[in-house]
Amino acid sequence: MLPTKRVEPFAAKLHFIPRGIRPVQAALINAQRDYFSHAPGWVLLTTTGRRTGLPRETLLPCVRSDNDVYLISTYGWQSDWIRNLRKNPKVKVTCNGVVVAGHAKMIEALDRKTRIVGEHPFVPFAPFELVHAVALNPAMRPLLVAFLRRWVASRPMVVVRT
Template sequence: MPPTTRVEPFAAKLHFIPRSLRPVQAAIVNSQRDYFSHAAGWVLLTTTGRRTGLPRETLLPCVRSDNHIYLISTYGWQSDWIRNLRKNPKVKVTCNGEVVAGHGKMIEKLDDKIRIVSEHPFFAPAPFELVNAVALSPAMRPLLVAFLRRWVASRPVVAIRI
């Protein structure tokens, strides 16, 4: 359990919505698996269920660097994938059409989170190539980085080493 002094983002109060839509998301992912396993800005993350020990797959927006994938939890510490990863940091990721093993590390220090999103910005709420191209354009990049620096303050950032 995270310490009680952490401030959760407002979105954490809305976590019941994606939880209730889990079967719909699973159907979409399964029907479009080839697209999502190759799409820039997306990763299929497989964690181990913290209670069941079963594999749990989640589609998440991300940014990739040479040997890391960076994820930001929209729903803070309430996200099931975050809670699973805290219990067992060994994960599998499907990106660029390949499934690879990885190790997730929670980035909790604000300075470290700000450094990561400054070096590797991405528009997490809508990780589509066109949206990221506009958001990362020279005119918009400073605004995106400023938004991300504030946005990650109350959210865990995860670095998955692959």
């Protein structure tokens, strides 16, 4: 059986943008730490740097279910946090103001990813409550789920067990 080549999303070509604004993002997160550590639909993920071994914190949109936190990488396999997780899956997550240790696992099976976004739809790129309220409206849910199933196909999904 031939190995399949991963298809990167178009956003992976734009990954230089978040890398370029990393200091600005870090300053924003530090200035608004209390808000982001309690914000619904967001998590502060702390990974271990794959080269330095230092803690690396990233603000990510998520959906929570029981003891699981689901994350999708907008920038595909190019995201630094994804690369860090592949080297060391031990993480810390800050959600609802609490820091807990967890273990990250990549979800690569398309059928499992589409099932998860069908059960737990979220708008991974919209931090605004109004956008979430409209997108998660029962009348809009089928459109959101259809979009997410297509969107998640070329992106890695991670489940963090806490």
